Amino acid sequence: MEQITDIVRLETRGQGLYEMTSSVRQLVSRSAIATGLLTVFVRHTSCSLLIQENADPDVQTDLNGFFRRLVPEGMDWLVHTTEGPDDMPAHIKSALTQTSIGIPVVEGRLALGTWQGLYLFEHRRRPHQRDVVLHLIGEK
């Protein structure tokens, strides 16, 4: 049994989904692991992870639109407002999505479905540098 860890660093430029499927596929392919488990973990609390459809970009537009409506800026009862109007909504959107996702590796490939892509979901308006930790365990 082997393990590999890595960090993917993403530069985000505002709210939205940033695909990272190919970075993760490359780690799996480089490792030559045939059967295993990949864990993706984001080291922040104002962005998150999402597996979503990678075919029609409109899906991403609508996901953004929904979360912006569900957790709008300017909710007047918020207490934590010192870091800007988009900060507390960002924490809430993170709580509603994922910080960590596990994906099996089968026959040397991530078990993602045909239409599934892995995304970092950025919830802050300004550019940020985001670190995503990858952990892979398995056998060749």
Add this chain to the structure above:
Amino acid sequence: MEQITDIVRLETRGQGLYEMTSSVRQLVSRSAIATGLLTVFVRHTSCSLLIQENADPDVQTDLNGFFRRLVPEGMDWLVHTTEGPDDMPAHIKSALTQTSIGIPVVEGRLALGTWQGLYLFEHRRRPHQRDVVLHLIGEK
């Protein structure tokens, strides 16, 4: 250390929760793994996974009712509408729940609590065939 992977195929007949606890328990029991980690991963973006109460079926009715109200069909600002009025709401409901769940195996059994069941949460109206990948790692 050993690994086992498997696929559970479910035929869904409309929106709602489909219990799959027993299929997963069987894999663990057949494997004879005493200590380990089971990962459940759904290969779709318009259904998802949920661990919920398995005692009173009304809980499932209310979960459905809540998600139908939180993410109704016919939100007029949606852009991705070509695959039917239930498609984009299905992607959003998936984003709000889980694509992947890890469950420890302790003393040869899944560490589920007494009232916990594992469900596929179907968000589309029409029948679908859904593939759920299971990955188990551990020792006898």
Add this chain to the structure above:
Amino acid sequence: MEQITDIVRLETRGQGLYEMTSSVRQLVSRSAIATGLLTVFVRHTSCSLLIQENADPDVQTDLNGFFRRLVPEGMDWLVHTTEGPDDMPAHIKSALTQTSIGIPVVEGRLALGTWQGLYLFEHRRRPHQRDVVLHLIGEK
């Protein structure tokens, strides 16, 4: 490759976030595992898990405030009401957050970011005893 499992028992005293980062760090540190994967799993369906900011306690106040508004008590269409007005909202809040979280261990430490803490998110009003299962796999 080694595995360790443990249970953290928490006594909750009403709705809110209960930090359990240090209990989990202790397990990792005691194990002397250098590279691995920690899985945290809650054995209940009316509380859940969350990784969130541990710096400003106002973030926790606002997370509570948001979920209380998103899933209020007294929604008159609920069917499952026999266990009290806070019970079905608790199941829904659990469905919207996490039952299970995986955190990589890198260089002997949990890969949590600087501002990330691990919390049990209690959704019931009355005191409860909550069991969280920890599973750690890795190598020294």
